[in-house]
Each structure stands twice: as C-alpha cells, then as structure tokens.
Amino acid sequence: MTSKAINLTLKVWRQNGRKDKGRFEEYKANNISTDMSFLEMLDVVNEELTLSGQDPIAFDSDCREGICGQCGCVVDGHPHGHEKGTTLCQLHMRHFEDGDTVVIEPFRARAFKVLKDLMIDRSAMDGIIQAGGFVSVNAGGAPDANAIPISQEIAEKAMDAAQCIGCGACVAACPNASAMLFTSAKISHLALLPQGKPEAARRALSMIREMDALGFGNCSNERECEAECPKEISIVNIARANREFLKAGFFSSVM
Amino acid sequence: MNWITNTLGTSIGKKLFMAVTGLGFIGFLAGHLAGNLTIYGGKDAFNGYAEHLHALGPLLTVAEIGLLTFAAIHVGVGIYLFFQNYAARPVRYAVNKTGGGRTIGSQTMPYTGILILLFIIFHLLNFHFVDKTHTTIFEIVANAFANPIYVMIYVAAMIVVAVHVSHGFWSAFQTIGANHPKYMPIIQVVGIVFSILVGIGFGFIPIYVSILA
Ligand code: HEM
Numbered sequence: 411m412t413s414k415a416i417n418l419t420l421k422v423w424r425q426n427g428r429k430d431k432g433r434f435e436e437y438k439a440n441n442i443s444t445d446m447s448f449l450e451m452l453d454v455v456n457e458e459l460t461l462s463g464q465d466p467i468a469f470d471s472d473c474r475e476g477i478c479g480q481c482g483c484v485v486d487g488h489p490h491g492h493e494k495g496t497t498l499c500q501l502h503m504r505h506f507e508d509g510d511t512v513v514i515e516p517f518r519a520r521a522f523k524v525l526k527d528l529m530i531d532r533s534a535m536d537g538i539i540q541a542g543g544f545v546s547v548n549a550g551g552a553p554d555a556n557a558i559p560i561s562q563e564i565a566e567k568a569m570d571a572a573q574c575i576g577c578g579a580c581v582a583a584c585p586n587a588s589a590m591l592f593t594s595a596k597i598s599h600l601a602l603l604p605q606g607k608p609e610a611a612r613r614a615l616s617m618i619r620e621m622d623a624l625g626f627g628n629c630s631n632e633r634e635c636e637a638e639c640p641k642e643i644s645i646v647n648i649a650r651a652n653r654e655f656l657k658a659g660f661f662s663s664v665m
Numbered sequence: 666m667n668w669i670t671n672t673l674g675t676s677i678g679k680k681l682f683m684a685v686t687g688l689g690f691i692g693f694l695a696g697h698l699a700g701n702l703t704i705y706g707g708k709d710a711f712n713g714y715a716e717h718l719h720a721l722g723p724l725l726t727v728a729e730i731g732l733l734t735f736a737a738i739h740v741g742v743g744i745y746l747f748f749q750n751y752a753a754r755p756v757r758y759a760v761n762k763t764g765g766g767r768t769i770g771s772q773t774m775p776y777t778g779i780l781i782l783l784f785i786i787f788h789l790l791n792f793h794f795v796d797k798t799h800t801t802i803f804e805i806v807a808n809a810f811a812n813p814i815y816v817m818i819y820v821a822a823m824i825v826v827a828v829h830v831s832h833g834f835w836s837a838f839q840t841i842g843a844n845h846p847k848y849m850p851i852i853q854v855v856g857i858v859f860s861i862l863v864g865i866g867f868g869f870i871p872i873y874v875s876i877l878a
C-alpha cells in the first residue's frame with residue numbers, strides 16, 4: 411500500500427484541570443502520513459504546539475498496540491473512532507480523508523472526571539474490579555495439567571469475556587453512561603470457570619452494588635456498548651451478569 | 666431484611682421490576698386484543714364479550730388492581746431510571762453518533778412510555794369511567810369513533826405502543842438474563858411480530874368502527 415499524506419482540521423476539547431469549564435479549540439494537522447495511528451497524529455500536532463511554546467494536548471496512552479486499555483477519546487461521536495473493533499492507538503489515519511474536520515472529546519460520564527483535555531480519571535473502573543475481590547487458588551506445587559476439566563466451549567466464552575481491556579469505551583458509548591458491559595465481562599469470565607465459582611455469588615453482588623454506588627447509569631439494553639467496544643465484547647455477558655446477580659441475590663446465602 | 670433492598674434497589678433490581686411489569690402488560694395486551702377482536706363479530710358478539718368479562722365480578726376487580734399496581738411500579742421505576750440515567754452524564758457530547766446498537770424503540774422508551782400513560786388515562790375516561798346504565802359498550806365505542814379526532818388519537822397511540830414494545834419485548838428477556846444463542850434470535854423476531862400485530866390489531870379497530878358508523 412502506498413502511503414500518502416493528508417491535512418486535517420481538528421476540533422479538540424481543551425480543559426485545564428478539573429475545575430476549568432473547558433472549550434473546543436481548532437488545530438491544523440498538516441502533512442499527516444496515512445500510515446500513522448491516530449495517537450501518532452496527535453503526537454505530531456503536539457510537537458508543533460510544543461515548539462511554538464503552546465501547551466500540548468494531554469491524552470492517555472500506554473502500550474499503543476491495543477492491549478492495555480489506556481487510550482481512548484470520542485472521535486466524531488464514536489469512542490475510539492469509527493472503525494469497528496479497534497482501539498484509538500490502532501486506528502490508522504488511512505481511514506480519514508484529506509480535508510476532514512475531526513472532533514475529539516474526552517469520554518464523558520459522571521463516574522469519569524476529566525483531568526486535563528482528553529485525559530480522564532478512570533479509577534471508578536478499578537473500584538469495580540476491587541469490589542470483585544479474589545479467586546481461591548491452591549498454593550503449593552504446580553497442579554497437574556487438566557486436573558480441572560473445562561470444555562472448549564466454556565473456555566472460549568470465558569476467554570471472549572476476558573478480552574476486555576477496561577478502556578471504558580462502553581461507558582462512553584452508552585446513552586446512560588452505564589458500565590454494565592465492562593462489569594459483566596469481568597463477572598462473566600470468572601463465573602464461567604470452575605476456579606471462579608466458589609466466590610461467584612459474593613462477586614456478582616458486590617461488583618454490581620459498587621458499580622451503582624460509583625454513579626454509573628443503568629443499562630437499558632441500547633446495545634451501543636457492544637457496537638463500540640474495541641474488543642467486541644458481547645451483551646450476552648450482560649445477560650449472564652444479570653442472571654448471576656439475581657441468582658446470588660435471591661438464592662445464595664450471601665447478604 | 667437488608668438483602669432485599671440491596672438486591673431489588675440496585676440497577677439490575679430496578680430493571681427486574683421493569684421487565685416483570687412490562688411482560689405483564691404484554692400479556693395484558695395479548696388478552697385485551699383477543700377480546701376486542703370480537704368487535705368484528707358485530708355488535709352482539711362485542712357486547713356479549715363485555716358482559717362475560719363483567720360477569721367475572723370480583724376476579725375482574727382483582728385483575729384491575731393488579732394492573733394498576735403494575736402500572737404504578739412500571740411508571741414510577743421507569744421515570745426514576747430516566748432521571749438517574751440522565752444524571753449519569755452531566756456533560757453531554759458535542760457530536761452524538763450511534764454505533765448501530767440503538768433502535769427507534771430503544772431510544773424513545775421514556776417518551777413513548779409517557780405518551781402511553783397519557784393515552785391510558787384518556788382511554789379509561791372514554792370507555793371505563795362512563796355512565797353505562799342506558800347504553801351498551803358497543804354504542805359508547807361507536808359514538809366515540811364517529812369523531813375522526815378520536816380515531817386519529819387511537820391509531821397514533823397504537824403506533825406508539827408498538828414502538829415501545831418493539832424494544833421492550835426482547836429487552837425484558839435480556840434483563841431477566843434469558844439470552845441464549847438458540848432462543849434470542851427467535852425472541853427478537855417474536856417481539857417485532859407481536860408489536861406489528863398489536864399496532865395493526867388495535868389500530869384497525871377504530872378505523873373499522875368509524876367506517877361502519
Ligand atoms: C401497554 C403498556 C406498556 C407495555 C406493554 C410496556 C412494556 C415494557 C417492557 C416490556 C419494557 C422492557 C423492560 C426491560 O427492558 O427490562 C419496558 C420498558 C420501559 N417502559 Fe414500558 N410498557 C408499557 C407502558 C409504559 C408506560 C405507561 C410508561 C410510562 C412512563 C413506560 C415506561 C418505560 C420505560 C422508561 C422503560 C425503559 C426502562 C429501562 O430500560 O430503563 N412504559 N416497557
């Protein structure tokens with residue numbers, strides 16, 4: 411594929427800290443190679459801003475290979491941009507046209523506070539994970555392989571749920587700012603496996619209660635999360651989490 | 666006892682209320698539609714059906730109280746969820762796009778819901794809280810639908826109900842955790858077919874009666 415260069419107009423959300431009201435500002439991104447990722451494009455813009463003595467645009471990133479869940483902004487109304495099943499760091503500029511105007515906003519939810527520009531505080535998601543607690547694993551010598559039989563089908567379902575990288579795009583995409591896709595993926599991947607069964611009831615109850623307490627919205631089955639998730643986590647997990655929660659709430663002895 | 670509020674008071678608990686009461690209304694719609702179809706059998710068939718219904722006496726009163734309770738829960742919890750969800754995103758986006766998950770039904774649930782509530786009040790004032798001593802229910806219905814404005818309101822209301830149920834049907838199953846690779850596609854199709862049947866089935870009655878009159 412031959413690489414070409416495009417010119418873009420960016421409308422970027424700038425906000426100087428939590429207290430600032432924030433506003434959109436316009437920037438030119440000129441001579442951007444279509445082989446670049448979206449974040450590399452922002453790097454180029456930031457370099458120019460820095461050289462001209464201006465404050466660079468703050469945004470989150472870490473691995474830049476789609477596995478850490480650190481990056482993510484809403485690009486033209488889509489969390490992680492318009493490409494299906496990709497994180498923002500894996501979104502390539504070849505998916506944009508020369509002359510496009512691109513609007514970049516932070517993920518918005520009451521439970522996510524903007525720290526600066528496009529950077530957000532996602533520690534609410536850590537709160538949900540912490541509420542999940544632990545799994546019981548026997549310490550000591552290495553266990554025999556296949557000592558616990560798990561069917562291929564169950565292993566696949568658990569691994570599909572475990573693909574969630576905790577990026578928060580589901581919350582950003584949800585019209586209700588609900589964290590159900592994330593929480594349900596975390597409940598599911600452990601609930602499906604024998605290793606996660608002993609604590610399943612306690613885990614489902616405390617993760618959902620914590621999710622509500624942190625100020626996320628209620629799921630109304632709009633399915634926007636599934637459509638925008640970079641790991642294409644299915645809402646089948648939400649139904650499973652509902653089941654796990656109701657089972658734990660009414661039939662387990664966990665209060 | 667705390668476990669009850671800690672279970673039913675959560676987001677999933679509230680959704681369970683919506684799903685159970687919503688499914689109850691779907692059952693009611695099916696029964697109500699089946700009964701109303703007797704109008705195509707003519708005046709006597711329809712009046713006969715109404716008579717049979719009222720012959721149930723206390724049973725009917727129990728059903729009415731049940732429906733009223735369900736309505737209070739569905740409307741109350743629905744409005745509460747709407748405001749909670751609105752508050753969960755204090756700063757809105759400048760650009761809003763769908764990723765393809767939402768439908769007309771899912772996007773408009775609170776609004777179609779309120780319209781249905783207004784319609785139900787109007788409907789009960791028309792046909793329930795009226796003096797029925799010197800007339801038959803068929804006459805009351807025929808009189809109402811002689812007015813084209815009533816016909817229009819009723820047809821529009823039935824479209825609104827169909828839109829609400831087009832999302833509500835499958836959504837209720839998802840809420841109670843019934844999402845299975847074999848059955849969910851069937852549930853979704855049945856939900857759409859049911860909504861269309863409700864829309865056309867109820868919606869055509871006022872038109873038919875007004876043509877007849
Ligand atoms: C014929 C009458 C009605 C039927 C058959 C019906 C049915 C349903 C069903 C099946 C659901 C899905 C529940 C779920 O997702 O688990 C639902 C949701 C909803 N209904 Fe109704 N409903 C009716 C009337 C109303 C009324 C009068 C309101 C008044 C405000 C209302 C407001 C809502 C709202 C806001 C939701 C979405 C709740 C959420 O997912 O957050 N509905 N309805």
Ligand code: SF4
Pocket residue numbers: 573574575576577578579580581591592595638639640641642643
């Ligand atoms: S479910 Fe998808 S969108 Fe949500 S946090 Fe996990 S990877 Fe991100």
Ligand code: FES
Pocket residue numbers: 470471472473474475476477478479480481482497498499500
């Ligand atoms: S930077 Fe790690 S997923 Fe994008």
